[in-house]
Amino acid sequence: MNTPADPYLLTPGPLTTAASTKAAMQRDWGSWDADFRAMTARLRAALLAVAGDTNGDYDCVPLQGSGSYCVEAMLGSFVPRNGHALVLANGAYGKRIATTLRYLGRSHTVHDTGDYLPPRAADVDRLLAAHEDITHVVVVHCETSSGILNPIEEIAEVTARHGRRLLIDSMSAFGAVPLDVRTLPCEAFVSSANKCIEGVPGFGFVIAKQSALQAAKGNSHSLALDLHDQWDVMNRTGQWRFTPPTHAVAAFLEALRLFEIEGGQAGRLARYTRNRDVMVDGLRALGFEPLLTAAWRSPIIVTFFSPAHASFSFERFYELMKAQGFIIYPGKLTNVESFRIGCIGALDEHVMRRVVEACGAALRTLGVPDGAPAHASLDAREALAA
Ligand SMILES: *Cc1c(COP(=O)(O)O)cnc(C)c1O
Numbered sequence: 001m002n003t004p005a006d007p008y009l010l011t012p013g014p015l016t017t018a019a020s021t022k023a024a025m026q027r028d029w030g031s032w033d034a035d036f037r038a039m040t041a042r043l044r045a046a047l048l049a050v051a052g053d054t055n056g057d058y059d060c061v062p063l064q065g066s067g068s069y070c071v072e073a074m075l076g077s078f079v080p081r082n083g084h085a086l087v088l089a090n091g092a093y094g095k096r097i098a099t100t101l102r103y104l105g106r107s108h109t110v111h112d113t114g115d116y117l118p119p120r121a122a123d124v125d126r127l128l129a130a131h132e133d134i135t136h137v138v139v140v141h142c143e144t145s146s147g148i149l150n151p152i153e154e155i156a157e158v159t160a161r162h163g164r165r166l167l168i169d170s171m172s173a174f175g176a177v178p179l180d181v182r183t184l185p186c187e188a189f190v191s192s193a194n195k196c197i198e199g200v201p202g203f204g205f206v207i208a209k210q211s212a213l214q215a216a217k218g219n220s221h222s223l224a225l226d227l228h229d230q231w232d233v234m235n236r237t238g239q240w241r242f243t244p245p246t247h248a249v250a251a252f253l254e255a256l257r258l259f260e261i262e263g264g265q266a267g268r269l270a271r272y273t274r275n276r277d278v279m280v281d282g283l284r285a286l287g288f289e290p291l292l293t294a295a296w297r298s299p300i301i302v303t304f305f306s307p308a309h310a311s312f313s314f315e316r317f318y319e320l321m322k323a324q325g326f327i328i329y330p331g332k333l334t335n336v337e338s339f340r341i342g343c344i345g346a347l348d349e350h351v352m353r354r355v356v357e358a359c360g361a362a363l364r365t366l367g368v369p370d371g372a373p374a375h376a377s378l379d380a381r382e383a384l385a386a
Contacts, residue, residue, distance in 0.1 A: 007325045012144045012301045013194040015345030024254035025247040037238035052180035061231045062205045067171045067192035070204030077216040077227035079106045083135040088119035091145035115333045121154040128162040141170035142298045145332035149298035160185045176268045199255040202248025272299040275343040282356030287370030305373030306337035312368045320362035
């Protein structure tokens with residue numbers, strides 16, 4: 001059992017990993033050695049299977065660095081220098097995509113629906129009809145800053161209908177939320193080791209159409225982030241171009257083994273959904289209110305309004321939770337006080353019941369009678385959802 005010295009991370013990556021995933025890192029691998037090349041090959045094949053690529057239309061390109069390195073690699077490799085991207089933003093990660101495109105000097109248009117609302121097909125339809133020069137649509141699958149689950153199926157459908165290409169940041173969703181390339185047309189999507197597959201940080205991966213990887217030659221602004229080159233070298237030699245995160249790869253293979261034992265994506269979704277429901281029901285009973293209405297609430301991470309009571313302080317609440325063995329996450333909303341609790345990682349509903357008890361104990365210590373937010377926060381949500 002985790003103790004306060006070794007707390008549960010209720011955060012969207014890095015997250016709590018299984019003991020055997022950590023133990024898999026207790027040895028050293030040579031990057032050139034055939035054993036490690038076989039590990040890389042297994043990892044790529046396993047991820048393509050999770051993505052449903054049965055026809056071999058796609059390939060998987062792992063890349064060193066955190067998730068944002070892979071997002072930048074995807075944008076720089078697939079949006080051509082004379083391309084134009086439509087960014088569907090509703091939180092910090094969508095904004096980061098726009099910032100990345102600005103750094104890359106790729107022209108882009110941002111459609112921002114704020115913190116509470118998803119992008120909808122009708123708006124994308126209108127924007128694509130009005131802007132013939134848009135070549136790519138970029139969307140975040142689960143916007144981890146609020147926990148909203150964006151409707152990528154309808155976005156994919158309208159993007160394909162207009163003959164444009166779709167790029168998805170599925171960082172915090174892939175592996176738990178369905179994303180099957182047989183039914184969801186996309187050019188590429190990206191995720192990383194330390195999200196729903198429950199590995200340790202160190203690399204991410206892009207799953208892209210073989211045709212897109214072929215066509216990406218010469219597009220990238222960066223050698224280290226050139227997906228075409230990483231893919232080409234990996235396919236010819238079995239190796240990563242530069243020092244691979246060997247221990248993180250070994251841990252990831254163990255995490256994939258556990259993922260398969262759990263029943264793959266469906267099994268993981270069931271556990272995370274149960275985690276969320278136990279946690280949300282318990283916190284609501286304490287008076288807390290989630291930011292999002294149930295329809296858009298992901299099983300990945302949930303944002304709660306901060307309680308309105310004058311004695312509530314997030315910093316003190318955080319320390320009280322940590323002392324009980326739980327690391328929670330600050331909010332990332334633009335205009336209301338909030339905090340977040342993640343549902344992902346190697347933890348289950350029994351842990352979530354203890355999280356709820358710990359929240360209740362922390363409120364009592366603070367002298368806050370309940371978790372009820374200010375009416376103004378709720379009114380803002382109702383107004384936006386109307
Ligand atoms: C975690 C995450 C990222 C990547 O963040 P890094 O800190 O670079 O790993 C990107 N997009 C989303 C939606 C995420 O949840």
